[in-house]
Amino acid sequence: MPISRISKVFENAKAENRAALVLYTMAGDPTPELSANILEAVAEGGADIIEIGFPFSDPMADGISIQKAAIRALENKMTLKKTFDLVKDFRTKNQNTAIVLMGYLNPIESMGYTKFAQNCADCGVDGVIAVDAPPEEDMELRTGLKANDVALIRLATPTTDAHRLEKVVEDISGFVYYVSVAGVTGTKAIDTDAIKDKVGQVKDAAKLPVAIGFGIRTEEAAHNTAQLADGIVIGAALVDTIFNAYKDGNDCVKIAKDFATRMKNAAVKN
Amino acid sequence: MNKQLHNDWSAYPDENGRFGQFGGRFVAETLMPNILALEEAYNKYKDDEDFKTEFSGLMTHYVGRPSPLYFAERLTEYYGGAKIYFKREELNHTGAHKINNCLGQILLAKRMGKTRIIAETGAGQHGVATATVCARFGLPCMVYMGAKDVERQSPNVFRMKLLGAEVNPVTSGTQTLKDAMNEALRDWVSNPHDTFYIIGTAAGPHPYPQMVRDFQSVIGKEAKEQILAAEGRLPDAVVACIGGGSNALGLFHPFLNEENVKIYGIEAAGLGLDTDKHAAAMAGGRPGVLHGNRTYLLQDDDGQILDAHSISAGLDYPGVGPELSFLKDTGRATYLSTTDDEALEAFQLCSRLEGILPALEPSHALARIGEIAKDIGKGGVVVLNISGRGDKDIFTIANAIGANIGG
Structure with missing residues (x-):
């Protein structure tokens, strides 16, 4: 089921002539309870895949939005284990939306690769992105996930040349996450013209759906990016939207749902 | 102790940057090409006669070795x-000893055509050493330093500024060396083409642990x-x-x-x-x-x-x-x-x-x-x-x- 659930959402999006919507939210932010409600809300709103961030104390590839979200989550005592509980609860209500865990390697290594992969399968996680585990270092993770039919999703970036690209797309499943800018999450704005050729190369090499992320903050950027890819990923913009609403005493769950709907509508192909 | 005396300790790290299970290259994909290019450049120049001559000349006349x-x-x-x-x-x-490594790395940066230097610092000794070699070689220098360390090491902060470096106080996390290193890595991810990251300690992704050790x-x-x-x-x-x-x-x-x-x-x-x-x-x-x-x-x-x-x-x-x-x-x-x-x-x-x-x-x-x-x-x-x-x-x-x- 797990990997095929990812394939299915891309097939469905394609059939509806739109890019699949991948939304990132941090487990435990703004609170563990609201976090559970937000997962359901963004799925109802239109997310095809939810990337759930599990917090790490030292998120060195993230910009300030997701850094702060991680700090809030840790202050709320969120852990990798509790992130699995969150997914397990979500799966009792939703069987269609794909779930991808995203984070850094140390909490995974601390749990143990085998146990982590089994937890993924048991709780209904469909794919995993470990930001600081390049192909050279993800063998243990890859082996564990493979044995449990969970997708290992790797990042391709503007600095990934043709030679490395072969390595990046080797032995993966689910989709390829193309990072649109050389930078940390949520800082530089996407330039769709500049990445067109590169995305084409990644698609040719991967023979898997390609989702583009980093730097998509507006519906316009979502729409433009949707023309290039099988999926679009939005993270920091949603994290900020949810937290600002929460901080101002507004209904952040409903605002998250509306955000998902707006972005899903924006992601239609011309 | 010393069960492994048959070991040739100079054989480490292996080609994957491992010392047994330790070491490796656990970085975001954006940095992998940089890390690999650095390794290639280091392997090329570490035995290069011009490089060695320039390095040892500076060690004698500039550092005072x-x-x-x-x-x-x-x-x-x-x-x-x-x-x-x-x-x-x-x-x-x-x-301090920090200058030995900084000179080695900046000579490498020059040969790789990099035009901007970044560094992290804790006590400020590595920051001062980096600012020093940047002044000596005419490259702009940005030093990341935990805000807490900026406070307790103010003489070194001033020294770095006198040497022409920009000191960026890091307010995230615990505001110490580890957070300075996080921020330097974020800078490098954002500026992978022109920037050389001079790491000051024998840690970080391969080849840094080897390279810093060798220069020291x-x-x-x-x-x-x-x-x-x-x-x-x-x-x-x-x-x-x-x-x-x-x-x-x-x-x-x-x-x-x-x-x-x-x-x-x-x-x-x-x-x-x-x-x-x-x-x-x-x-x-x-x-x-x-x-x-x-x-x-x-x-x-x-x-x-x-x-x-x-x-x-x-x-x-x-x-x-x-x-x-x-x-x-x-x-x-x-x-x-x-x-x-x-x-x-x-x-x-x-x-x-x-x-x-x-x-x-x-x-x-x-x-x-x-x-x-x-x-x-x-x-x-x-x-x-x-x-x-x-x-x-x-x-x-x-x-x-x-x-x-x-x-």
């Missing part, structure tokens, strides 16, 4: 054990020649403090294959190993992945990195270089630890007996030298690395001593 190996006669008498020698790295230009190995190579000249024999032990490990590995590495030379590393025990306020990653941590390498780390059950604490900003780091972790697991090195208070006492003892103000970092090693020298006994010889001078720490020390007297 070789640094003396000094017989600490009064300290030796005081303890009444083995003869204690100091490797005087605090006499280098900029006042001049310490141990000189010490070996100097002790042979002075005593006609190798030392019984070499001793250094451990933050990330660059001064320690610089001294240790040329001695690793000398099976009769004991290796002692001294970690910072802060307020005590039985508290949660220390920086002894090997005594109180377990292996994990941070800042590009697998190594011993202070971390909780969920794999979250814990705050380190040490009175010495240069040791205030929750990890340690991967090669030191490897030397622990193989039993080649012995690690001890020193509390803040013990380091302060050792600082005062060394100042008064030898007329040398050591930095708080090597004061940690000095605090254990008496036991080591007594253990080896009269007729023995030990070499301790005075990795930096204490001028930068005088305000911290004044506060600490004042508090003790007042308390």
Whole structure:
């Protein structure tokens, strides 16, 4: 089921002539309870895949939005284990939306690769992105996930040349996450013209759906990016939207749902 | 100990940057091409005659090498054990061992055509050394420094600014060295083409642990020649403090294959190993992945990195270089630890007996030298690395001593 659930959402999006919507939210932010409600809300709103961030104390590839979200989550005592509980609860209500865990390697290594992969399968996680585990270092993770039919999703970036690209797309499943800018999450704005050729190369090499992320903050950027890819990923913009609403005493769950709907509508192909 | 004496310690790291299970290249994909290009450039130039000539010329005329190996006669008498020698790295230009590595890396940066330098710093010694070589070679320099460290190391902040560097106080996380390193890595991810990251310690993704160790190995190579000249024999032990490990590995590495030379590393025990306020990653941590390498780390059950604490900003780091972790697991090195208070006492003892103000970092090693020298006994010889001078720490020390007297 797990990997095929990812394939299915891309097939469905394609059939509806739109890019699949991948939304990132941090487990435990703004609170563990609201976090559970937000997962359901963004799925109802239109997310095809939810990337759930599990917090790490030292998120060195993230910009300030997701850094702060991680700090809030840790202050709320969120852990990798509790992130699995969150997914397990979500799966009792939703069987269609794909779930991808995203984070850094140390909490995974601390749990143990085998146990982590089994937890993924048991709780209904469909794919995993470990930001600081390049192909050279993800063998243990890859082996564990493979044995449990969970997708290992790797990042391709503007600095990934043709030679490395072969390595990046080797032995993966689910989709390829193309990072649109050389930078940390949520800082530089996407330039769709500049990445067109590169995305084409990644698609040719991967023979898997390609989702583009980093730097998509507006519906316009979502729409433009949707023309290039099988999926679009939005993270920091949603994290900020949810937290600002929460901080101002507004209904952040409903605002998250509306955000998902707006972005899903924006992601239609011309 | 020394079960693996058949081991050729110079054979590490392997081609994947591993020292046994430690080391590696745990970085975001955006940085992988940079790391691989750096490795290629390092392998190309480390044996290049022009590179070596330029490097050694600067080490002689700019840094002032070789640094003396000094017989600490009064300290030796005081303890009444083995003869204690100091490797005087605090006499280098900029006042610490850090300059050795910075010169090596900036020569590499120039050859790679990089036009901008970034660095992280804890105590500020590496920041000052980086700012120094940037001034010398005319490259813009951005130093990331935890906001807490900016406060407790203000003389070094001012020195960096005088040298033309920009100092960026890091307010995220614990506002110390680990957060400065996070921020430097974020800068590098955002500027992968023009920027060279000069890492100051023997940690980070491969090839840094190897490269920094190699540039610092001049310490141990000189010490070996100097002790042979002075005593006609190798030392019984070499001793250094451990933050990330660059001064320690610089001294240790040329001695690793000398099976009769004991290796002692001294970690910072802060307020005590039985508290949660220390920086002894090997005594109180377990292996994990941070800042590009697998190594011993202070971390909780969920794999979250814990705050380190040490009175010495240069040791205030929750990890340690991967090669030191490897030397622990193989039993080649012995690690001890020193509390803040013990380091302060050792600082005062060394100042008064030898007329040398050591930095708080090597004061940690000095605090254990008496036991080591007594253990080896009269007729023995030990070499301790005075990795930096204490001028930068005088305000911290004044506060600490004042508090003790007042308390």
